[in-house]
Amino acid sequence: MPMSAKYAFVVSMDVDPTHEDLFNEVYDTEHVPYLLEVEGVHAVSRMKGEAFQMAMAGQMNEKPAPSPVYTAIYEIDSPEVLSSDAWAEAVERGRWGPDVRPHTTNRSHALYKVR
Numbered sequence: 001m002p003m004s005a006k007y008a009f010v011v012s013m014d015v016d017p018t019h020e021d022l023f024n025e026v027y028d029t030e031h032v033p034y035l036l037e038v039e040g041v042h043a044v045s046r047m048k049g050e051a052f053q054m055a056m057a058g059q060m061n062e063k064p065a066p067s068p069v070y071t072a073i074y075e076i077d078s079p080e081v082l083s084s085d086a087w088a089e090a091v092e093r094g095r096w097g098p099d100v101r102p103h104t105t106n107r108s109h110a111l112y113k114v115r
Contacts, residue, residue: 004075005042005043005075005077006077006078006113007076007077007078007111007114008074008075008114009073009074009076009081009082009109009110009112010071010072010108010109010110010111010112011071011072011074011107011108011109012066012068012071012072012106012108013068013070013105013106013107014067014068014070014104014105014106015100015104015105016103016104018103019100019103022095022099022100022103023103023104026095026099026100027046027072027096027100028046030096031100032044032046032072034091034093034094035074035087035090037086037090038081038084038086038087038090039084039086040076040077040078040080040084041075041076041081041087042075042076042077044073044074044075045072045075046071046072047070047073048070048071049065049068049069049071050065051063051065067106068107079111082111
């Protein structure tokens with residue numbers, strides 16, 4: 001199903017394997033629900049990259065898991081959502097800031113306008 005929001009905010013990161021269970025629990029049960037309460041945030045999709053094989057140009061290519069391995073795509077109305085007071089409050093709520101964020105590395109953030 002195509003995105004209905006005008007922008008996609010893409011966040012990617014790696015997490016220390018010893019904290020991966022906590023990372024996924026907090027992301028799913030706290031972080032995403034809090035951000036979905038922010039006006040202008042419509043949906044969040046989370047994914048974990050995997051290695052794969054791909055046929056192309058008559059040969060089979062081996063592709064490694066991406067780095068960073070975890071990605072979340074936030075469907076938002078505008079870039080201003082990300083600088084709103086509500087967003088700033090939501091990203092710090094719960095255990096994400098003190099208990100999870102310190103165990104993440106290789107973080108990247110990108111904003112895309114949906115065409």
